[in-house]
Amino acid sequence: MLQTKPIGLFDSGVGGTSIWKEIHALLPYENTLYLADSKHAPYGTKSEDEIIALSIKNTEFLIKRKCKMIVVACNTATTNAISILREKFDVPIIGIEPAIKPAALQTKTGSIGILATKGTLSSALFHKAAAEFTKDISVVEIIGEGLVPLIENGKLNTPELTALLFKYTKPMVAASVDYLVLGCSHYPYLIPKLLTILPDNITIIDSGAAVARQTKSLLEKNDLLNISESKPELEFLTNSDTATLSKLLEEYKANITIRLGDF
Ligand code: DGL
Secondary structure, eight states, X not given: OGGGSOEEEEESSSTTHHHHHHHHHHOTTOXXXXXXXXXXXXXXXXXXXXXXXXXXXXXXXHHHTTOSEEEEOOHHHHHHHHHXXXXXXXXXXXXOOOOHHHHHHHOSSSEEEEEEOHHXXXXXXXXXXXXXXXXXXXXEEEEOTTHHHHHHTTOTTOHHHHHHHXXXXXXXXXXXXXXXXXXXXXXXXXXXXXXXXXXXXXXXXXXXXXXXXXXXXXXXXXXXXXXXXXXXXXXXXXXXXXXXXXXXXGGGTTTEEEEXXXX
């Protein structure tokens, strides 16, 4: 039965688990297969062609494993490759993009900040959304260079990471932003540290919960929702070390499997 097949997710590494957590919380009976392409992280510094090729490789793998839907749990892959993936593959595909629209609609200071990868900020899809939603406000775009490798290596509580966050948020604070959009699925893991750094009037937003709601509605629309209430199979594959993945998924460890995979 198609409904019991897994939802396939991929990211350049461990970051998309922040999206998986939202999806699993909303859809706790869905089987899932997550690919952490950590061997090729970061995607954010790669060319558009490289990002497209990696996204196709990951999607092909997930489709071979019979996934009923694909969630591109990576802003960089979404903004550079999603239209090509949708042309090429015949399954519903959901992506994640920086949540500029809600930030632009809610800002009171007329100034918002966006932290994302170079690949996302330079993409045509991001420029199109920015042009549409941020015409009347000012936007401070900052490339979070170096953040993804630190998160991939489990270095969340290091002086090096804190220093980078101070450096990247300083121009935003100076520009009186009241919203900080996290435009990379790795970055929700930075929220505890960002909260200690940012002034209280800055609200952080990411797209994880919205992607989970969209996943649910697309499953419903395509009659793909798993109605069985049995314990789901929650599989995580990485083509690098399992250590960081295990650490970020610690609270789920009794119910998931994490393995090395060749993809
Ligand atoms: N997690 C990714 C994103 O959402 C990719 C970051 C990277 O690999 O550079 O953009």
